[in-house]
Amino acid sequence: MTVAAPEWPRLEDVVGEISRVIDESDDIGCLAHKDADADSLGSALGFALSMRDSGKRVHPMAPAPVPRLLDYLPGYEMLEESPAALDSLFTFDCATVSRFGEKRALVEESRNVVNVDHHVSSEGFGTVNLVDPIASATGQVVYALLRALDAPITSDVATNLYAALFTDTGGFRHENTTEAALRLGADLVQLGADPGWIALKSYKSRSVSRMRLEALAVSAVHAELEGRLIWSEITQAMLSEVNAAMDESEGVIDQLQSIDTMQLAILLKEHGRELTRVSVRSRDPYDATDVCRPFGGGGHQRAAGAEVREPLEVARGRVLDVARRILTTR
Ligand SMILES: [Mn+2]
Structure with a gap:
């Protein structure tokens, strides 16, 4: 039995509001979900790096235990335990607040929460929700958002988003390997992501x-x-x-x-x-x-x-x- 998917606002409907949230924020939290995978953490770090390059103080976070297997993602060393004060909090790839572990209160107590996700089951817990269930990965939603914001996408940002997209499609093998996903992969490579290296880190780095x-x-x-x-x-x-x-x-x-x-x-x-x-x-x-x-x-x-x-x-x-x-x- 499939429950009818709720209608989510489109990017063009919320980008103005998200842009305003960013403008009014000096300190931006970027939160992945518990037991973060490369889609969640790559999205959080990719977005954080782009915001940092835009002049913001960024505070990327992942609930404990922080996945050490993802330490190859650019910006991993920036991960923080508990930042002092945040003006806004962006969450990535998380459908429900119960997935934030010990960081749940941070989400529930923040005045500005921007929920960036691609889960059809998203609870829509954000004050702004940017949820695209058609997207193959949250990294794809982040890319579209950064483009709409005209925010910088360096090779480090591209690497994070490629890792997100690559792993959420099972190395471009799952059914969610759409034309859009493959085109985005090419765009991210053009922007500096190294597909061979990310594949090595994702699937050929086993102990x-x-x-x-x-x-x-x-x-x-x-x-x-x-x-x-x-x-x-x-x-x-x-x-x-x-x-x-x-x-x-x-x-x-x-x-x-x-x-x-x-x-x-x-x-x-x-x-x-x-x-x-x-x-x-x-x-x-x-x-x-x-x-x-x-x-x-x-x-x-x-x-x-x-x-x-x-x-x-x-x-x-x-x-x-x-x-x-x-x-x-x-
Ligand atoms: Mn995902």
Whole structure:
């Protein structure tokens, strides 16, 4: 069941207001979501660098734990813990305030919040909302905004936005690899982004422990319903076995979704005794958010996630039951 998407104002309808917010701000906060990916952090850093180059004091932030795998993004070293006073706060790639972790209060207490996103499920929590569900990445929305503002786009800005676009399209492989995405990729390369280097940093910078962790999760794969349901899990025991951290499991879901018969791919991650995180991928006609919504999660049609406040054994049963029901009733 797909809920009718709300109508979001177009860029041309809000750019004047955003421009005014920027003009009236000396200190601008740029916030990524928790467990930031390259789209969220690249958008925040790209926007921050452009605003800095426009003469503003910028305060890029990411809720803890800050993803160290993204330290190649230009401006990463500018990330701040808790800035003193902000005149406005821009948020990137975040559909709901619950994804801001310990920075949630900062969002809720700010007078000027500009929500820049591409999630169809956005709660529209900003005082200004620039949400484009058609965009392949939030980085694409940021690019359009910077263009509309006539703000500077240096090679460092372009690198951040290319990393955002490149990874949110799975290296230009997912269904959201549109003509606009490919054209934007070329524009960003023209502006100084290095596609080979960003691909190296995004997909060819794995540690040995990370590869061993993926091997454990891949060999534990389960296939049900003639391979339509593919699932695996990352347990704390697996992490200690190969001396890896949970954030090194990021590539496992891509392995699961590469199975030919797969219609729903699910990865369960045992973060603690009472916390299991779930990643879901889907193929037509199934919607990954349908698996996550009963647990308060969401995301995109093809990629979604949820947090289940239950031990792995309990979460596994509940999540897989939802997935089996979806696959056997449609
Ligand atoms: Mn995104």
